Amino acid sequence: MNWLDQWAEKEQTTVMIFYDGQQGYGEPHADRSPEEIRADWEQALRSAAPYRNTHRALDLGTRRVIEDVVMQDSKYNQLIQAADLVAYGAYHLHLQNHPEVWGQKNKPVPAAIRAYYRTKNRWLPGSDNGIIWVDERKNP
Incomplete structure (x- = not known):
């Protein structure tokens, strides 16, 4: 917050x-x-x-x-559904790029990654492929 x-x-x-x-x-x-x-x-x-x-x-x-x-x-809110879809794509891209973090249990879904890349023009400058990592220890 x-x-x-x-x-x-x-x-x-x-x-x-x-x-x-x-x-x-x-x-x-x-x-x-x-x-x-x-x-x-x-x-x-x-x-x-x-x-x-x-x-x-x-x-x-x-x-x-x-x-x-x-x-x-989220079942009744399109904004949350959209955020869920974006997060799903971001997760699969990160899973693909960093299997050491997520392990081998799940496999990246290429269609989710392609859909996520369609949001690329909205990614914030300096983000990690659209992801902003917040470390609460550094951002109390």
Whole structure:
């Protein structure tokens, strides 16, 4: 959160953060009781609390993260689905280039890598093939 806020300041932009979490249940969960659904929803809200607290601790007058972290189930949110697809492609490219990190269990998916390369014109300068590695020890 702090790193993103500092990055947004440097880039003179604003950011909004989505947290991939369940917002409720559709038909497949029709057999669940209202109490079970409410308990799961409350757990999801508690899980997002550290993000909200961190956001609210940023200086209100200067922060560039414009809203508390928004919790959305990716099943119902196209922005999170798009982010998932980009992350999937980035993972497969990194898996291909660094098998020593990921081991031999998984194999890179060439179609995912090709799709990921289609985002290349959006990669930030200085990134590692579109990936920005954040070391929380260096970016508290």
